[in-house]
Amino acid sequence: MEILDLYDENRIRTGKTYIRGEKMPENTYRLIVHAAIFNAKGQLLIQQRQATKTMANLWDLSCGGASDKGESSKEAIRREVMEELGLDIDFFDIRPIFTANFKHGFDDxxxxxxxxxxxxxxxQTSEVQDARWASEDLVMKLIDEGKFVKYKKNFVRLIFDLGKDDRIVEI
Structure with a gap:
């Protein structure tokens, strides 16, 4: 059972929580985090979701998940990367490159x-069945074939474009 903090529209914790999978109270939001990990060739690490998860068998960004109760965004992404990929990346000095607002929350x-x-x-075999390095062209092809999570193509292009930025922290 995952217990998540609830936030108001200004991204301030309300002091209330809810259990993931249950209906969220109206006018509350949750915090989601994603990591896009690029190699020196400009390839994005993508992962294939397990058949037992929502969006089963689809390829996705490097890592993602919900922030648990009491976790900051940076703590949540470090935990998710460690759990799903077994990589210990310290996000202490890394800020989210952007936050996407969606109907039920915020996604760093x-x-x-x-x-x-x-x-x-x-x-993490309960969540991830495979991982690979992928070019932007391959990810676009997977989207066209219905084999990638249904992000807008321009959104994925933005992630690749930002991944080319030399101001991104090297770790």
């Missing part, structure tokens, strides 16, 4: 550059 997107071999990953 972190971009990092890090080179490693896929064999360095320890996938």
């Amino acid at each position: 997107f972190y971009l990092v550059h890090r080179d490693f071999s896929l064999s360095d990953l320890t996938l």
Whole structure:
């Protein structure tokens, strides 16, 4: 059972919580985090969701999930990356590159550059069935084929474009 903090429209914790999967109270929001991990070749690490998860078998960004009760955005993304991929990335000095507001909350997107071999990953088998490095063209092809989470193409292009920015923190 995941217990999540509830926020107001200004992203201030209300002091109330809810259990993930239950209906959220009206006029409350939750915090989601995502990481887009790029290598030196400009490829994005993508993961394939497990068949037992929502959006089953679809490819997705490097990592993502909900912020647990009491967690900051940076704590949540560090935990999610460690749980899903087995990578310990310290996000202390990394700010989200942007926040997307959606109907039920806020979604912080972190971009990092890090080179490693896929064999360095320890996938959380309950959530992730596979991972690979992918070019922008491959991700667009997967979207066209209905094999990638249904992000808008321009949104994914923005992530790739921002991933090319040399101001992104190297870790």
